[in-house]
Amino acid sequence: MTFLNITDELKYQQVKFEVTQKLQELIIKKGYQLFEPSFFEDYESFVLKNRRVKKERMIKLFDADGKILVLRPDITTSLMRQIIPRLQKQMVLKVFYNSTIFSKSSSNQIDTIRQFGVEYIGEEDQKADLEIIRLTSSIFNLFKLDYIIEISDTKILESILDALKLNDQEQNEFKDILYRKSLYDLKKFIEIKPMELKMKNFLTQLFSFQGNMKYLEDKLNQYSINGQVKKAFDDFKNRLDAISNQENVMIDLSLVSTYDYYDGILFKGYIKGSKEEVLSGGRYDPLTENYGRRTPAIGFTLNTQEIIKEVLSYE
């Protein structure tokens, strides 16, 4: 953020410091440890393994031996690289980070972006999912923010895609339609793609499968959907039963992520006054395979800048 007035700037820095401190205190109290990522990543191996950042946006430099390095473009992947290979079996790690990443802006400048994230590694049981979701609520409550958390499970969408037997291109097209919540394109897609009538009926209504777990369950029962989809939903329901009817939590079966390595619950957090989601995360076990043995992992990133902006606007 830029300010014309020095008093405003100092006020911002103060609020930023207080927000960060409060946030860190909360996270540490919940049992998470601070992780400081390394500044540089090896360009070639990073590009090879990473599925999160476009290589054109990475800031590249040479080290003394002429090897290409990049200024850390993403902390989760940095964390994966540093932790996964050294993780022992049965080890559980709860870490958080609050650091900057570097990216090329649209005007070819170097952008420094603050990234705050939490990762719960090594626990596949639902208790990790529940803890992480509760943590997001705690964070929003800490700053008295008006918030909503959207949740879904990638396995539900996967079971639908399986039943439709879509090829890769069709899958991407379908996910894009869901991402834009475009009813028109969804109807067109359903018209063109041959499928069972009951699947047609169910899919046409996909965007209205939003609400709490009870509502969704009742609604699903009105449609005779295929067994696999029902099972995926039931598993999801059992896994998140404890928080499923919480206020501020909204299940949205049409929720999709831009990243293909999420496998399990998926969630986004919104606050009033922001232009887009301020929090985004999910279970990403598949990503860990790029760095070593597949490990259960769930986490999220939080846009602290937006939180700071909201807090500033109260004062």
Place this chain on the structure above:
Amino acid sequence: MNDQYLTVALPKGRLGDEAIEKFKMIEYGDSILMDSRKLVFIDDEKKIRFMLIKPSDVMTYVENGVADLGIIGSDTILEEDKNLYELMPLDFGYCKFAVAGKKGEVIHQREDILKIATKYPNITKAYFKQKNQAIEVIKLNGSVELAPLVGLSDVIVDIVETGKTLKANGLEILEEMMEISARLISNPVSYRFKYERITDLMDKLEKVG
């Protein structure tokens, strides 16, 4: 983003007029006075606010959260890449995208580069990417039909409604691309926080067709 109120950005012009008609049909448009020069209309009873905006700015208002909903043609949505939800098609504003030019102009498998004048460079590029024809796009802001007549381009890509403008300038449709119609758009935050109100409005709009 005003809490209690639903704010709708309407495009000035024909599209907006048709949108207003729809809102009046569902009894949400009572506050809108057709012959007024006012740009904002507020209905305190229905808790809805309408803003009349330049069509090319509707998406900006919705994207920034100043408007919860917007009405805009699907051509504008396709041309700009914004993080917005395209909630539903509205039964008006129908027209089509087409490649147009002088009769007999070849647009595929030419040996030279096809020069296309258009207000929609992104849509044009995306369309021809799949067609295996090398193109050069010349972006114009208006009177696109003039371009092939004065040699600025070989053909044009533009929205066609009746086709009268094309005909009057000695041009014709060489290839139809896709259908366009009006859409109701929203931003992810408004959608999430005002989900019930928005879906309720969508249901009402759907019922009147």
